[in-house]
Amino acid sequence: MSISLSQEYYTDLPSNTGISQMIILSSSISTLDQNDEVGIFDMNGLLSDQECTDEFGEILVGSGVWLNEQLNITSIGSLDLCDFNDGYQLPGFLSGNPIVVRVWDSSENIEYETTVTFSEGSSNFEETSFAVISDIFIDSPLSNSDLGISNFILSSIYPNPFNGLVTIEINIMSPS
Secondary structure, eight states: OOOOOOOSSSOOOOOOOSOEEEEEEOTTOOSOOTTOEEEEEEEEEEOOOBSOOOOEEEEEEEEEEOOSSOEEEEEEBOEEOTTSTTOOEEOBBOTTSBOEEEEEETTTTEEEEEEEEEEESOSBOOTTEEEEEEEEEEEEEOOGGGGTOOEEEEEEEESSSOOSOOEEEEEEEOOO
């Protein structure tokens, strides 16, 4: 038997920096369904890539697919060598920042915020360390407004009736 598995949602990870933290999801977690995706985030991680601009914000630093068994996710830490001549930065988590877990429900195509229970390690990122999550509680779904989209309008589809080429207009308004 062969199983083909691929992530579809949490895929925009930074390049490996050599700094990491293992996040282990215990096999006893019952709130996840098989093939749900788990994303590990730093809400104030380093976003700067190469340039020494000290840009910080939300960044996905690790991800995996739940298969109803222990899941080991390597979270990518940031690297800041700007104090050296020709120094540079690489994006990732910052030590001391809280670990944030989100779940992409593959059957509903919805991303959820979560509350997690750590049974070992820290609930904050720490270089060359690990943390064990023993339980995940699914909270509210993230809405379009959480993604910076305050409203959208789906206009008419034309031509109607359809032919080989169909145009769908979507107007997305976001806060400025």
